Structure formats: structure tokens, C-alpha cells
Amino acid sequence: MRLLPLLPLLCLLCSCGAGSTGVSYTSVSGIFKSNCVSCHGAKEPESELRLDSLGGILTGGKSGPAVVPGDADSSILISAVEDSGLVTRMPPEDDAPALDAASLGLLRRWVQAGAKP
Numbered sequence: 645m646r647l648l649p650l651l652p653l654l655c656l657l658c659s660c661g662a663g664s665t666g667v668s669y670t671s672v673s674g675i676f677k678s679n680c681v682s683c684h685g686a687k688e689p690e691s692e693l694r695l696d697s698l699g700g701i702l703t704g705g706k707s708g709p710a711v712v713p714g715d716a717d718s719s720i721l722i723s724a725v726e727d728s729g730l731v732t733r734m735p736p737e738d739d740a741p742a743l744d745a746a747s748l749g750l751l752r753r754w755v756q757a758g759a760k761p
């Protein structure tokens with residue numbers, strides 16, 4: 645079976661174990677790592693919000709939990725990246741451009757599906 649070596653890749657692409665429509669934390673953690681953790685990591689995180697682990701995101705910072713599982717519209721993290729007004733746009737305008745549409749879509753789907761591990 646020549647396709648066998650491709651199985652792990654296919655599995656990643658369809659996020660096995662997260663349900664058929666689910667997006668898992670592992671699918672979005674790279675977005676945080678590349679765009680957010682420089683300011684929201686272990687060392688003096690901005691607004692006391694850590695985005696380097698699922699626990700940090702669920703605990704949240706100054707304004708409370710960064711996501712409300714299942715409710716993207718009430719999640720300040722989603723509002724921050726979509727610039728919809730609940731909190732300052734993230735990443736901050738002066739530091740980096742807004743996330744691309746694919747990342748925004750993925751983050752929204754992850755929260756909407758319950759912000760699962």
C-alpha cells in the first residue's frame with residue numbers, strides 16, 4: 645500500500661479525534677505561536693493574558709477568559725483578531741498586519757466548536 649505513509653498527514657488535515665466538523669487546539673496553536681506569543685507568553689504577558697497554552701486562553705487575562713467556548717461572538721480573543729470592538733485590535737496595529745482570512749476563519753471555527761484541546 646503506497647498510500648500508507650500519507651495516512652498521518654491525511655489525519656492531520658481532517659483533525660481526527662476532534663469530531664467531524666471540529667477544529668482542535670493543535671490546529672490553531674501555531675497561529676498563536678507565530679502572531680501572539682511574543683507578547684502573550686510566559687514572560688510578562690500583556691494584560692496578564694497567556695496565549696501559549698489552552699489553559700492560559702481559557703483562564704484569560706485582565707478582562708477574564710479570552711474565549712467563551714461555543715460562542716465566538718462573545719469571545720474577546722475573536723473580537724480582538726476580527727477588530728470588532730470589544731477590545732483593542734490584535735496584533736496591535738503598529739506591530740503587525742491583521743491575521744489573514746484563513747487564520748481568522750480557523751480561530752472562529754475552533755471557538756464555535758467548543759475551544760477543544
Ligand code: HEC
Pocket residue numbers: 676679680681682683684690691693695704705706707708710720721724725731732734735736739743
Ligand atoms: C506586540 C505585542 C502584542 C502582540 C503581538 C499581541 N498582543 Fe494582544 N495585547 C497586547 C497589549 C499591549 C494588550 C493590552 C491592550 C489594551 O489594553 O488596550 C493586549 C491585549 C490583548 C487582549 C485583551 C486581554 C484582556 O484580558 O484584556 C487580547 C484578547 C489579546 N491581546 C489577544 C491577542 C491575540 C489573539 C494576539 C495574536 C493574534 C495578540 N494579542 C498579539 C500586545 C500584543
